[in-house]
Amino acid sequence: MGEVDPAFIQEFEHRPKLAVVEAQGIPQIDLSPFINSSPPGNSPAIEDLVNQVRDACKDWGFFQVINHGVPIEVREKLQSAAKRFFDQPVEEKKKVRRSENNPFGYYDTEQTKNVRDWKEVFDFKVEVLKSTPASYESDDNPTPWPDNPPEFREASEEYLKEVEKLAYKLLELISLSLNLHANRLEAFFSKDQTTMFRINHYPPCPAPDLALGVGRHKDAGALTILAQDDVGGLEVKRKSDGEWVFVKPTPNTFIINIGDIMTAWSNGRYEGAEHRAKVNSTRARFSIPIFFNPSRSTVVEPLAELRDEGKPAKYESYNWGEFLAAAERNNFKKPDVNTQFIDFKK
Numbered sequence: 001m002g003e004v005d006p007a008f009i010q011e012f013e014h015r016p017k018l019a020v021v022e023a024q025g026i027p028q029i030d031l032s033p034f035i036n037s038s039p040p041g042n043s044p045a046i047e048d049l050v051n052q053v054r055d056a057c058k059d060w061g062f063f064q065v066i067n068h069g070v071p072i073e074v075r076e077k078l079q080s081a082a083k084r085f086f087d088q089p090v091e092e093k094k095k096v097r098r099s100e101n102n103p104f105g106y107y108d109t110e111q112t113k114n115v116r117d118w119k120e121v122f123d124f125k126v127e128v129l130k131s132t133p134a135s136y137e138s139d140d141n142p143t144p145w146p147d148n149p150p151e152f153r154e155a156s157e158e159y160l161k162e163v164e165k166l167a168y169k170l171l172e173l174i175s176l177s178l179n180l181h182a183n184r185l186e187a188f189f190s191k192d193q194t195t196m197f198r199i200n201h202y203p204p205c206p207a208p209d210l211a212l213g214v215g216r217h218k219d220a221g222a223l224t225i226l227a228q229d230d231v232g233g234l235e236v237k238r239k240s241d242g243e244w245v246f247v248k249p250t251p252n253t254f255i256i257n258i259g260d261i262m263t264a265w266s267n268g269r270y271e272g273a274e275h276r277a278k279v280n281s282t283r284a285r286f287s288i289p290i291f292f293n294p295s296r297s298t299v300v301e302p303l304a305e306l307r308d309e310g311k312p313a314k315y316e317s318y319n320w321g322e323f324l325a326a327a328e329r330n331n332f333k334k335p336d337v338n339t340q341f342i343d344f345k346k
């Protein structure tokens with residue numbers, strides 16, 4: 001990306017510190033009791049796991065998981081395909097670029113809060129069997145799959161299949177942690193889900209003290225499952241003191257964070273945390289988030305079981321399909337003028 005264009009420079013208060021705060025990092029949770037038993041019973045191990053998930057969602061909005069059931073080979077295959085794709089000349093990558101009519105594909109001019117991000121991305125559509133026509137805007141845009149590397153599509157689809165299983169397990173755990181039935185959230189995802197799969201590539205940056213790979217933000221969806229490589233750069237804003245905390249890369253873990261939809265469903269019991277990605281001057285970094293999102297027709301609102309007279313709804317209802325359509329439109333033209341989740345806070 002060459003020298004640092006002023007469009008990448010963060011305002012002074014948002015510039016990253018190069019020193020790393022690592023103490024008291026996000027919780028690490030071992031999913032083995034839940035992954036290995038199907039259906040999971042009511043054992044003390046499960047109860048303990050559910051308690052850990054509840055604490056992590058409340059205190060951090062973020063956690064890491066180990067023994068998550070996703071085979072390492074599937075992840076490695078995608079990581080090497082992604083590297084081969086992004087290693088190509090930019091003209092090659094632009095053959096599959098995002099366009100005004102199709103929000104999927106390659107993109108290298110993303111902004112967060114009106115400042116350019118030092119990254120390039122490839123966004124995939126998660127194909128689902130359509131049982132009903134989408135109610136808001138067509139979502140008929142297929143992913144513009146690149147010819148090279150030839151294994152890119154297969155590696156992506158295999159990875160998605162495995163991570164989706166993990167996502168459903170996490171939805172069950174989160175439901176249990178909110179004292180809901182394990183399957184309470186599943187129906188929101190069962191048809192026309194709008195899950196989005198992204199590969200972020202952060203090239204080395206000559207000014208890692210001025211720019212960010214991704215500026216501070218919260219994820220708008222329900223749940224994000226992120227794989228990061230061994231370079232490191234993700235920072236989470238710790239709720240207890242507002243400090244930016246580095247998420248140390250740990251091999252074969254996934255980073256889970258709750259998004260704004262979960263904040264609304266839980267009626268504020270859980271709240272997604274701000275996070276950002278730093279860059280560095282020597283090593284390129286990759287991260288692969290899957291934004292696990294419900295169907296377009298979902299009306300997002302605090303779940304009935306989690307509101308009553310003592311705890312009235314803290315958020316207005318909103319239509320996810322409309323929200324997403326506005327975000328997709330604005331993202332191409334003028335980022336960050338779209339409706340924000342915070343607008344729905346009562």
Ligand SMILES: O=C(O)CCC(=O)C(=O)O
Nearest residue numbers: 200214228234277287289
């Ligand atoms: O690269 C990372 O670690 C974070 C990426 C991220 O937050 C996002 O793509 O929403």
Ligand SMILES: [Fe+2]
Nearest residue numbers: 217218219275
């Ligand atoms: Fe994010």
